[in-house]
Amino acid sequence: MEISSHQSHLLEQLNEQRRQDVFCDCSILVEGKVFKAHRNVLFASSGYFKMLLSQNSKETSQPTTATFQAFSPDTFTVILDFVYSGKLSLTGQNVIEVMSAASFLQMTDVIGVCKTFIKSSLDISEKEKDRYFSLSDKDVNSNGIERSPFYSSSWQEGSSSPHSHLSPDQGTGGISGKSWNKYNYHPASQRNTQQPSAKHEKDSIKKAKRLRLSQPSEVTHFKSSKREARTSNSSSHISQSEEQAQAQTDAEMDSGPVGYQYGQGSDVTSRSFPDDLPRMQFKCPYCTHVVKRKADLKRHLRCHTGERPYPCQACGKRFSRLDHLSSHFRTIHQACKLICRKCKRHVTDLTGQVVQEGTRRYRLCNECLAEVGIDSLPIDLEAEQHLMSPSDGDKDSRWHLSEDENRSYVEIVEDGSADLVIQQVDDSEEEEEKEIKPNIR
DNA sequence: CTGGGGATGGGGCCC
DNA sequence: GGGGCCCCATCCCCA
Numbered sequence: 282m283e284i285s286s287h288q289s290h291l292l293e294q295l296n297e298q299r300r301q302d303v304f305c306d307c308s309i310l311v312e313g314k315v316f317k318a319h320r321n322v323l324f325a326s327s328g329y330f331k332m333l334l335s336q337n338s339k340e341t342s343q344p345t346t347a348t349f350q351a352f353s354p355d356t357f358t359v360i361l362d363f364v365y366s367g368k369l370s371l372t373g374q375n376v377i378e379v380m381s382a383a384s385f386l387q388m389t390d391v392i393g394v395c396k397t398f399i400k401s402s403l404d405i406s407e408k409e410k411d412r413y414f415s416l417s418d419k420d421v422n423s424n425g426i427e428r429s430p431f432y433s434s435s436w437q438e439g440s441s442s443p444h445s446h447l448s449p450d451q452g453t454g455g456i457s458g459k460s461w462n463k464y465n466y467h468p469a470s471q472r473n474t475q476q477p478s479a480k481h482e483k484d485s486i487k488k489a490k491r492l493r494l495s496q497p498s499e500v501t502h503f504k505s506s507k508r509e510a511r512t513s514n515s516s517s518h519i520s521q522s523e524e525q526a527q528a529q530t531d532a533e534m535d536s537g538p539v540g541y542q543y544g545q546g547s548d549v550t551s552r553s554f555p556d557d558l559p560r561m562q563f564k565c566p567y568c569t570h571v572v573k574r575k576a577d578l579k580r581h582l583r584c585h586t587g588e589r590p591y592p593c594q595a596c597g598k599r600f601s602r603l604d605h606l607s608s609h610f611r612t613i614h615q616a617c618k619l620i621c622r623k624c625k626r627h628v629t630d631l632t633g634q635v636v637q638e639g640t641r642r643y644r645l646c647n648e649c650l651a652e653v654g655i656d657s658l659p660i661d662l663e664a665e666q667h668l669m670s671p672s673d674g675d676k677d678s679r680w681h682l683s684e685d686e687n688r689s690y691v692e693i694v695e696d697g698s699a700d701l702v703i704q705q706v707d708d709s710e711e712e713e714e715k716e717i718k719p720n721i722r
Numbered sequence: 723c724t725g726g727g728g729a730t731g732g733g734g735c736c737c
Numbered sequence: 738g739g740g741g742c743c744c745c746a747t748c749c750c751c752a
Binding site: 570572573574577580581584600601602605608609612613625 | 727728729730731732733734735
């Protein structure tokens, strides 16, 4: 016989003990704020704590203290509340940082819910935009504000509304992710009042432009680059979301207390100016960046998601944009620059040759070539063909590979081309280029 | 330590 | 909407 209320009752009791600091044997210091908790609970909830507490298991008599700088006390409050209640208080403002913290603490369930939250915010953005395009004049009052809260009908039917602040007493998305329909809806009028002013928006864009959202993540495997190796090492498992969180924080600071809200992504920021439709813009749900075209927003979003769908077939390095891949390939692997890498002089096919170093190619003038003393080496064309030939040219073919799989791919590629060779390259070799990299046109 | 240059990546915008 | 080009900012390496 099973008493269904036992689990929740037990959790409530533990939570109560935590609040009253009863039997708490673990202190967590987050940016100076101390949180009390139970080792057992933390151990069971977080891979990070599991590892940490396992190492300290011999000293069970001593209280454990953990210190974090990677996230804010508010964020940890959300995490800890979840641990002790099963309720995750996600909002558009905190979801990035919560995900970052959950990543750090190795709480995969929380990460999953955060991802779902963000994904639904994007889906809803699309719906909202579509809705805008279908709005007739009667839907817009004299202030240009929607009269009909369309979310109330569509979202209450089960889709999510990440606009809202979701606190336990407002209705909470459980970790199972089944309660998203309980999100609240902020009426359009309210959201409009929270829009940054045009001037502020402009400043925010400038600031957003300054944001460097390099995404080390799992996509950087360019072994020859010390920079990326370093980035990859230092980023550990929180880098991407942490940077996103930073971007969001910056954006919030720049655009006031509530500079944006989730769900306004790809939103039409000229909603207040219904008479001026050609000026409509699309707003990024993650930052204050605004673009005029949906396609540009889609492209911009990759700097937040870290998606790099364009792999270089030669070295495995991935790019978020095809033109960047193209540029990279021309520069690094095709030696398109008719400049001697050593003396910087202009060279032609007659006055210089292409040197291949691993998967990297560059040009040297004949003088520098002689100076360096490199002999022309035979090229294993078969091996090179194998190296360069695409795997069906599917730009996403390796995007879903695990990091290890990706790394092994790069290692194989680079190991097979460690020799320094010189070869004549026909610059007009369009066919070769097509064969080498189908992703680059 | 510093300046120059290369590589990378983001935005605007044209086709 | 995608591709591609241009411009610019930033990071990093190297002399």
